Amino acid sequence: MSAAINFYQQRKHIAEKSAHRQLCCLQGSDLWCQQQALSIIEHSALPYRWCGEAPSSITCSDAKSLLGQDVCLLILNMHKTFDANMFAAAEGSVCAGSVIVLLLPEQQSEIDCFSHYMQQQLKRHQFPILLENQSIANTQPHIVTAKPSPLLRQHLDIPEQQLAIHKIIKTVTGHRKRPLVLTANRGRGKSAALGMAAAKLINQGLMKIIVCAPSKQAVTTLYKHAKLTINDANNLQRLQFIAPDALNIEQPACDLLIIDEAAAIPIKLLAQFAQRYSRVVFATTQFGYEGSGRGFALRFLQQLKLISPQYRTFQLEQPVRWAKGDPVEAFTLSSLCLMESTLAMHTLESQQKTQIRVLKKTELLQSGTLLNQIFSLLVNAHYQTKPSDLVALLNDQDLTLIVMQQEDKILAVALVKHEGGLDNITSEQIYQGKRRPVGHLIAQSLTFHSGFELAATQRFARIQRIAVQPDLQQQSFGSQLLNWIVDWATTHAFDHLSASFAGSDYLLRFWLKNQLQVLRIGTRKDKSSGQHSLMVNLPLSQQGEELHHQIQTEFHKQVKVQLSRQLNQLDASLVAILWPQIVVTKSIQNIKQSLSAYINAHRGYENVEYLLIELLHITSLKGLTQQQQRCVIEKIIQNHSWQSIVQTHQFSGQKQAQTFLKNCICDLLTKTTTTEENTQHNETR
Structure with missing residues (x-):
């Protein structure tokens, strides 16, 4: 029996005894590692999945496809x-008593x-490593001998689950309007509980349950357990999946709305769903490869x-896929900084000075606490933060980390990406779409989308993340x-400070x-x-x-057209904030006279629409209420x-909507005229 098979059996025995998962780390040449992995597959005779480069005889799996x-x-x-990303997404699919075989290179690149x-x-968590042609490295971990938790049951009957x-x-x-927010770490059976509950409700006669998630793949586990629990498979059609944007537009009626992985859906949409539907369950992963639950x-x-x-x-805490204290889970959450920082800020010491400085990557490698503080803050602040962002934090030479701190406590952090500075030929090729x-x-978008051939030759400091x-x-x-x-970027000869x-x-x-x-x-x-996205x-x-x-001059021309076409679904509140930057205010006297028949008589909206568009392009909207601003913009x-318009603003019908809009224009003309008269009076004094 080879050393690798013997090593695997040891790890498998420990996993089965404790109802945990274990890592079997093999380090050596790529050929040797793959050969040992193949021998383990053959010896174990277990169904397996392989992620990453593999021999031609092996079918590779995408890590995300293993969910559920x-x-x-x-x-x-x-x-x-x-x-x-691959490790964090794939490890959660491994059940209790099983092993992850981790293939590692002989030497890592210095950079x-x-x-x-x-x-x-791996060393800190005491996972042993089998080296090619050598004995096992690292110390054997302490094996818990206490009575193990039961392995995952086919049917979840854990009291917390019930x-x-x-x-x-x-x-x-x-009661209506009492939504449930369900949170859990991975492996706690959150999605399974949602599926089982949905099936039980359908068994009781519920006619329609809508399931919403960022992707259909994200609800694989939910549907799997609903199928196992439902009495009549034909009734599974009452459990309907819909994507978030479709749910927002179509607004279908239902008896219950279940939103899984809610943290990956924009909060603005979630708030609209909470207002629109009276019975909603919001569920999300608190810590995990998504890295967004805390924020x-x-x-x-x-x-x-x-x-x-x-x-x-309600928070699910008891693992159902493995026993408590699982070493692989602890390794994943700790190493990928997916756990909440133990040094979270609560108060600011007024007597102590704050300092802003560039933090070197070597400092992060030397202090796990510092790294965890910073990445935890980034995860809290941004729903799209992934484990690969931790890789970039440590590896990307064109990424500068800037922190505000008070002694050893991080108050705020920013990641600044160095962009542009490309040669003329490359910039021209970007401009041509090649x-x-x-x-x-930013450099690429302003060159290609905005149409400025040499924009990418200039240097951009893009604020990739900023969090407090x-x-x-x-x-x-x-x-x-x-x-x-701003001062730092100017000193380092950047031409622009940008953000998207x-x-x-x-x-x-x-x-x-x-x-x-x-x-x-x-x-x-x-x-x-x-x-x-805005730049x-x-x-x-x-x-x-x-x-x-x-670029700004061209953008102002372009956006006025796009707002009635490609950007006609852009939130009107954003347009209202942006409007002072777009409009060039002018006198409205000529337009006011032309609009008198619309304001004071019965001239139809369609006959004066062109005048209203012209009016808004030369007028500030500050004098209107927020609802009025939204209505005239939309x-x-x-x-x-x-x-x-009737649906968005909850008018009784088109007649009320037209009357409201006419009153908006009347208020706008009155307030703009008053402002112009006051300006003229002040100029003649």
Whole structure:
């Protein structure tokens, strides 16, 4: 029997005895590692999955495709680089008593800091490593001899699981407008509980349950357990899947709305669903490869409290796929910084000075606590943060990490990506659509989409992430950090300071307040956020100023047309915030006279629409209420149908909507005229 098979059997025995999972780490040449993995597969005779490069005889699996599956033997080939996303997504599919065979290279590249870091973590968590032609490295871990937890049962009968199912059912049978927020770490049976509860409700006669998630793949486990629990397979059609954007547009009626992996859906949409549907379950993974549950809890629950003050929460803590204290789970959450930082900020010491500085990657490698603080804050702040962002944090030489700290506590953090500075030929190829260099988001977009041939030759400092401790937000720490970054970027000869973000009122106000201006709005909604992306920019050099002005001039012309076409679904509140930057205010006297028959008589909207468009393009909307601003933008600028206006603003019908719009225009003309008269009076004094 080979050393590798013997080693695997040891790890398998430990896993089965404790009802945990174990890592079987093999380190050597790629050929040797693959040969040993093949021998383990043959010897174990277990169904297996292989992720990463594999021999031609092996069919590879995509890590995300393993979600919802029970894997008995998992091979992960990390020879090219340690793929954090692959590891985090795949390990959760491995059930109790099973082994993950981890294939590691003999030597890591000197510049691959992340692989060195993960090697350190394997040692810290005391996972032994079998070296090619050598004995086992690392110390054998301490084996818990206490009575093991029972292995995963085919039917979930753990009391906590049954309580979760009861609470889901209570959402339907109890009072209206009391949504349930269900959170759990991976492996706690959250999706299984949702599926079982849905099936039980259908067995009891419920006619229609809608399941919403970022993708159909995300609800594989939910449907699997619903199918196992439902009495009549034909009734499974009552459990209907719908994507978030389709749910928002179609607004189908249902007896219960279940939203799984809610943290990956824009909070604005979740809030609308909470308002629209009276019986809703919001479920999400708290820690896991998605890396977004904590930020979801912080931001969404604040809004949900305003919509449904009597909302309920429940957290699943008991693992059902493995026993408590699983070493692989501990390794994953700790090494990939998916656990909440133990040094979370609560108060700021007023007597102590704060410091802003560039943090070197070597400092992160030397202090796991510091790394965990920083990455935990990034995960809290941004729903799209993934384990691969940790890889970039340690490996990307064009990424600068800037922190605001007080002694050893991190108050705020920013990641600044170095973009542009490309040669003329490359920039021209981007302009022609022949090249799309990785890592140059802003530089590439302004060259290709905005149509400025040599834009990518200039240097852009793109703020990829900026985050402030939750307890310290709304106290100008973000603006202080941003001002420091402006000085830093100027000193380091960048031509621009830029950012790209999913459109939201709060973020747009933040960037505009700090003097960055919008240069582009994406014409398609981002798949992850469900929002249009906005690009903002602050020129820092003379040539940067010239390019910025040219792009901005073209953008203002372009966006006025796009708002009635490609951007006609852009949130009107964003347009209202952006409007002062777009319009060039002029006298409205000529238009006012032409509109008198519309305001004072019965001239129809369709006959004066062109005049109303012209009016809005030269008028500030500050004098109108928020609802009035939204209404005039949606109807006049974005060309929404009357039916849409009636539905959005909850008018009784088209006649009321037309009267409201006419009153908006009347108020706008009156207030604009008063402002013009006051200006003229002051000028003649």
